[in-house]
Amino acid sequence: QVQLVESGGGVVQPGRSLRLSCAASGFSFSTYGMHWVRQAPGTGLEWVAVIWYDGTNKNYADFVKGRFTISRDNSKNTLYLQMNSLRAEDTAVYYCVRDNYYGSGSPDYWGQGTLVTVSS
Amino acid sequence: QTVVTQEPSLTVSPGGTVTLTCASSTGAVTSGYYPNWFQQKPGQAPRSLIYSTSNKHSWTPARFSGSLLGGKAALTLSGVQPEDEAEYYCLLYYGGARVFGGGTKLTVL
Numbered sequence: 184q185v186q187l188v189e190s191g192g193g194v195v196q197p198g199r200s201l202r203l204s205c206a207a208s209g210f211s212f213s214t215y216g217m218h219w220v221r222q223a224p225g226t227g228l229e230w231v232a233v234i235w236y237d238g239t240n241k242n243y244a245d246f247v248k249g250r251f252t253i254s255r256d257n258s259k260n261t262l263y264l265q266m267n268s269l270r271a272e273d274t275a276v277y278y279c280v281r282d283n284y285y286g287s288g289s290p291d292y293w294g295q296g297t298l299v300t301v302s303s
Numbered sequence: 304q305t306v307v308t309q310e311p312s313l314t315v316s317p318g319g320t321v322t323l324t325c326a327s328s329t330g331a332v333t334s335g336y337y338p339n340w341f342q343q344k345p346g347q348a349p350r351s352l353i354y355s356t357s358n359k360h361s362w363t364p365a366r367f368s369g370s371l372l373g374g375k376a377a378l379t380l381s382g383v384q385p386e387d388e389a390e391y392y393c394l395l396y397y398g399g400a401r402v403f404g405g406g407t408k409l410t411v412l
Contacts, residue, residue: 230401242399289354
């Protein structure tokens with residue numbers, strides 16, 4: 184069965200960096216696009232970024248452009264989100280989500296999320 | 304900045320039918336926006352329900368259906384069950400980037 188397990192969350196000071204990881208199993212990781220979606224406490228879902236199956240195409244939400252970088256290592260079945268210049272408003276649960284196509288499709292399977300708290 | 308708008312809250316009686324909608328600030332929602340719908344219950348990760356306007360995932364109950372209605376994407380629940388009480392989010396595709404709606408809190412009462 185499809186499993187997505189996020190890690191790397193925690194408490195970080197404003198302006199610092201953090202890298203999230205998502206370990207994928209139960210499917211052929213290298214043939215699916217992947218998304219990051221976040222949810223600030225008590226608020227709605229925000230789409231963050233998508234990466235195509237081979238890493239050649241990436242798209243970002245405007246609010247993270249230039250600060251966050253999505254990447255993947257298909258040899259390790261792992262998705263990453265490098266977050267730089269973190270702000271208090273980046274505090275959220277970050278979900279790793281599989282795309283049901285190469286990267287131009289729709290989210291289908293979700294991980295359980297990892298909490299990032301940006302605070303001094 | 305693109306905004307996707309949903310009803311903040313709706314109430315439906317058990318066994319009833321309810322339609323949630325999803326509008327785009329850029330104009331009418333068409334199939335080219337590949338509307339998606341997700342359900343989220345308190346303390347849980349979201350669950351995908353509908354993709355590309357009206358396609359169901361293998362786990363989506365038959366009482367959920369998606370469509371386009373009056374320039375908006377729509378999610379209809381027919382024969383609502385108490386366990387359908389949840390937050391529902393739509394997602395639209397904007398040429399690579401995606402944008403979620405603000406969510407609709409559905410109360411079954």
